[in-house]
Amino acid sequence: MMERVPGATVGVVGGGQLGRMFAEAASPLGVDVVALDPTPDCPAVPPAADQIVADFDDRAAVRDLAERADVLTYEIELADPDALESVAADFDVEVHPTPDTLRTIQDKLVQNRALADAGVPVPDFEAVDGSDDLRAAFDSLGTPLMLKRRTGGYDGRGNAPVASVEAAREEFGDLDGFVAEELVDFERELSVIAVRGDGETATFPVAENVHKAEVLRESVVPARTSESVREQAAAVAEKVLGALDGRGVFGVELFERVSSRDTDGASGDSREREVLVNEIAPRPHNSGHYTIEGCYTSQFEQYARAVLGLPLGDTTLRAPTVMANVLAEPDAETRPAELDGVPGILDEPRLAFHWYGKREVRALRKLGHVTVVGDDRDDLLDRARDARDALFFREGTETASEPAGHSTQS
Amino acid sequence: MMERVPGATVGVVGGGQLGRMFAEAASPLGVDVVALDPTPDCPAVPPAADQIVADFDDRAAVRDLAERADVLTYEIELADPDALESVAADFDVEVHPTPDTLRTIQDKLVQNRALADAGVPVPDFEAVDGSDDLRAAFDSLGTPLMLKRRTGGYDGRGNAPVASVEAAREEFGDLDGFVAEELVDFERELSVIAVRGDGETATFPVAENVHKAEVLRESVVPARTSESVREQAAAVAEKVLGALDGRGVFGVELFERVSSRDTDGASGDSREREVLVNEIAPRPHNSGHYTIEGCYTSQFEQYARAVLGLPLGDTTLRAPTVMANVLAEPDAETRPAELDGVPGILDEPRLAFHWYGKREVRALRKLGHVTVVGDDRDDLLDRARDARDALFFREGTETASEPAGHSTQS
The missing domain is CATH 3.30.470.20 (ATP-grasp fold, B domain)
Known part of the structure; x- marks a missing residue:
């Protein structure tokens, strides 16, 4: 369903910087943003039309948001899919991306399984609930491996490479509710902002991301890799959209590594590369901030267009x-x-x-x-x-x- | 004086579309905009931090604005220079552009005189207060001529070409408080957005403006004229800044015509061209809206930079x-x-x-x-x-x- 523009209101759970830049981009379209966020005068407030001060899972507040909005979305994974789902049904308001997509992404094991089922290349992974599972994972995935809490982590928190059960216990305390992944020996970290609108999809140019202490520091666009890798990355991002429901903007974090299929002994730039999905964010992503000045349409305007069911904008890069x-x-x-x-x-x-x-x-x-x-x-x-x-x-x-x-x- | 950014607040008299686009552009810089405007929920409101609902000349409201702002400005010529001046003195807040500049621009006769005194090319003009003056103006400026109310007109209202005293009376009723200008036989209407910051100036690329019924319909950038005319236009706009005080963004409307110096009988594109200033706006201008997507810095971000005393941004055109x-x-x-x-x-x-x-x-x-x-x-x-x-x-x-x-x- 296409919402009325100008004149529509988007209710967004979360009012951090993503909500702020969303509101900045929505204003020229004549789209009002109302943000639900527990912090009074949260970052989104100056450009947003209004804020509802409440916890993300406060059902009364989500109801209030739904009453005021033509469509609901979320710019934070801490949004409550159950609250969104029940309120959306009561008020006949759509939620984009769907609450189910949010559930899938909130649990990294479920996320990996959904991606693998959709044919998206991901690192090998195993569920870990306890030390026996972890020991088995070392056998199947190698040592060290990447251990991630299934839920609640972000910006590297809740993730750590570990080389033994003891080290894992020291890092995390308990060992229940984890996913273990092969530790990817990547050459670069890439990302693609992928968008699903109403019956159409789009991807933004591939970013090369520099992390330190697992926090993004810089994005370089176009990624300084081969055209072939950039094409692979875009194709994988499109495939990711096939694993997720609902309209919206998705940050697809990728690893680029020398392909395990490359057994002919080539070296350096001539070696075959592959890309694997690291993680998905069901919202605009830090590595897509470059689009504000770099592309004809920003990820934030695209977010407004997508959730409102409007035609998607031109994602072409204007300049490096x-x-x-x-x-x-x-x-x-x-x-x-x-x-x-x-x-x-x-x-x-x-x-x-x-x-x-x-x-x-x-x-x-x-x-x-x-x-x-x-x-x-x-x-x-x-x-x-x-x-x-x-x-x-x-x-x-x-x-x-x-x-x-x-x-x-x- | 350079204001603190992020963290500064600009108080702006007027909350129309210019205030709205200003607030949209100020938000990324961490600059809050408070708009004073008599219309509740005026256009600036969704992106602006706050609105004071009051008439433009309400001194108590201007005081309130000054108390909340690090610098004052105005996006509408209906702002009250006396109120701004006295409040600014009481609260030790600067007003940019200065109230004197606003006074100069509010009166088209004073404006023309100030420009002419600064060596800016303007159409020939005469003050008109009564029918005798107007008759004299027909003799000196030719028939028909352009008759403008000295104050209060905009978007062509208050201006009309007239060919006789009778026609002028029919159009305006009275004939006191007018300026008569030679009717310029222009080939194109151009404009330049000129900016004065703290000790520096900048001009945006020259726009070619299409008017109908004296209202701007389209701007084409770069203007489809010769490089030489575009250079003249930029030079004239720089000269205009010399006639006005205070930091800010100025819309300089220009006529391009075949030069009166061109007496060698050349024709078409080979004839010498000159540019004349039609009018100045002491604020961002409709013909500068193209800068939002067209230039590295928009006129609205530039406005924030200028009034806050920050370095001016890059005005280069990114693409036609x-x-x-x-x-x-x-x-x-x-x-x-x-x-x-x-x-x-x-x-x-x-x-x-x-x-x-x-x-x-x-x-x-x-x-x-x-x-x-x-x-x-x-x-x-x-x-x-x-x-x-x-x-x-x-x-x-x-x-x-x-x-x-x-x-x-x-």
Whole structure:
């Protein structure tokens, strides 16, 4: 069903930076965004039409959201699929992507199985509930392996490579409710933002992602890999859409590695490459922020178009683009977020700065990003990093004002 | 003075479409916009942080705005320079552009004199207060001439070509407080968005503007004229900045005509051209909306940068761009604004749609625009017009809900 534009309202569970950039992109279309988020004055609030302050799984609040919205969506995996499903039925409002897709993605074991069943290449994996399962997994998947909590992890939290049952116990405490995956010896991490609209799909150009401490630092677009790998990545992302229900924007994180089929002894760039899906996000993704300046349609405008059943926009890349995250230090003390240095980077040509409006610095928290558009990707990466590295958070003197306990993903 | 970014608040008098697009562009910078506007839920409201509902010249409201803002500006010429000036002094808040600049621009005679004094080429003009002045003006400026009310006109209202005192009386009633200008036999209407920041200036690429019934319909960028004319236009726009005080974004409307110096009998494209300033707007301008998709920095982000004293952004054109206004019909009855046809144009490649969130259709009111980015300007103009012409406002059945008497300019 196509919603009325201009004039539609999207109710979104979650009001972090994704909700904020969504609201910024929805406004020109005449689409109002109402965000449900427990943090008063959450990042989405200035550009969004309104906020409902409530926990993500507060059914009364989700009802309130449904009453005000033409369609419901979520920009955070902590959204409650049961609440969305029951409220959607009561109010005859569609939820996109579907609550079932959210359930699938919330459980990494279920996610892997759904992807594998759809013919999507994923790392070999095994369910782990207890030490016997883990021992068996070392036998079948190799040592070390990647152990992931099935639910609740993000930005690398809840994931760790482990080489023994003892190490796993030390890292996680218990060993129930995990999925073990082969540890992929990848050459690059890639991602594709894949979109399903009303009877059509689209993919954005392939990003190459640089992680540190399992947190995304930079995305380089187009990915500095072969055309063949980029084509594979796009094809895999399209296949991922086949495993998931509902309209929306999906972040498809990929590993690029030398193919296990490549047994002819070639080396270097001539070796055959394959891509495997690492994880799926059922929402716009940090590695797609480059699309705001880099593509004719941003992932956030595309999100609005998709959930409202409108025609999808043109995902063509306008020019090579690099995005660098503005993160708090790994050892940052929680304090009010006051960023210095921004005026000094704003005279960099073709640079855009994005602030998320978060009140507090917390260790490794994502608080903004910079994007540079241009030609040479290595040069763009240097410039984006230099600009980002010229920014710093003031040391705190006051006590923090934001309620504790709310984290946003991306 | 450079304001703190992220974290600054701009108080803007006026909350029409310019305030809305300003708020959309300010949000990524972490800049909050508070708009003062008499219309509840004015167009700026969804993306802006807040609105003060009050008349533009309500001093208590302007005080309230000043208390909440790090800098004051205005997106409408109906702002009150006296109120801004006195409040700014009381609260030690800067106003950009200065209230004096607003005064200069509010009075077309004063504006013409200030431009002429600064060496800016303007049409020949005379003050007209009464029929004797007008008769003298016909002698000195020729017949017909362009008669403009010194204050209060916009979008062609308050301006008319007249060929006799009788015709002028019929058009305007009285003849006091006018400026008469030579009727310029122009080949094209051009415009340049000129920007003054903190000790630096910038100009955007020259737009070619198509008007009908004195209302802008389309802008084509770069203007389809000679490189030499575009250079002249940019130089004149820079000179205009010299006649005005304060930081900000200025819409410089220009006429291109065959030069009066060209007496050698050349014809067609080989004739020497000159540009004359028609009018100045002390704010972002309708003919600069193309910059949102067309340039690395939009006029609205530039506006935020300028008034906050931040470095100006890169005004380079990314690709040829055409903008077409979505206007109500000339004979439109006032009714709720419900636009049909938008989904049907959203699959046009490289097209962007902008809705202003106005509640009511009124005759020739600007309610949105479409922008198409690409290569061939003639083709882009066709496509932008076709897309715009596919949109139509529903016939009204309900009574209008928006308070009467508020008009927004651009």
